[in-house]
Structure formats: structure tokens, C-alpha cells
Amino acid sequence: MVLRSEVLRALAEITSGGLQQWQRDHMIRFGIRVGTRRLEFLAMDVLAEAFRRQAVLLGQLQYLLTRVGQDSAAADVLRQLPDAHQSALVVLEDATRQVEAHAFGPSERLHGA
Numbered sequence: 001m002v003l004r005s006e007v008l009r010a011l012a013e014i015t016s017g018g019l020q021q022w023q024r025d026h027m028i029r030f031g032i033r034v035g036t037r038r039l040e041f042l043a044m045d046v047l048a049e050a051f052r053r054q055a056v057l058l059g060q061l062q063y064l065l066t067r068v069g070q071d072s073a074a075a076d077v078l079r080q081l082p083d084a085h086q087s088a089l090v091v092l093e094d095a096t097r098q099v100e101a102h103a104f105g106p107s108e109r110l111h112g113a
Helices: 003-014 019-064 073-103 107-111
Strands: none
Touching: 003 107
């Protein structure tokens, strides 16, 4: 699989040499719009849910810290945060792979092959 960074580097090289009109049109009217839309949807749906768990835990932590005698419960919430953060990172990595797989194809497509 071609990684997004490799595809973008190849696209930068092609662009620096001058784009053909069909390449420019494709990027303007399709490629950039689709990529942006997909990233936006991922951010709103998948990532929002992954990071929502952390937000809930932080809200619980704030509440517990305002209550005298709740330090043990607050510590329990703090212990859950690393796992929640790791889970969110896994979701982020998976989302990145999905974007790379769907929004970017083999570099030959950039050359019109």
C-alpha cells in the first residue's frame, strides 16, 4: 500500500514540474474536495466518539475533585485515562489508514496511467 505521505510527496514533485490541465482540474474539482470531506466525516464521527470517552472521564475527574473525600475515586478515574487515550490513538491510527486506503490510490494514478 502506498502511504499518504509518499503519495503527497509524489504529487508535490509532479506539481513542481507543472500540472497538466486535467490533473489540475481533477485536484480542484474532485481530489481535494473528496479528501477534505472524508477527513471531516472521520473527525466528526469516528474520532469524536473515541475522544468523547476521555472527555467523560475528565468531567468525572473534575466533579470528584470538587468533593472532599473523593480522592480515591478521582485516582481511579485517572487510572482509566491512559487506556482511554490509547484506545483513542488506535482509532485515530485506524482512521488514518482508512483515509490513506480510500482517498489515495497508487501513485500511477497521479501520472494518468
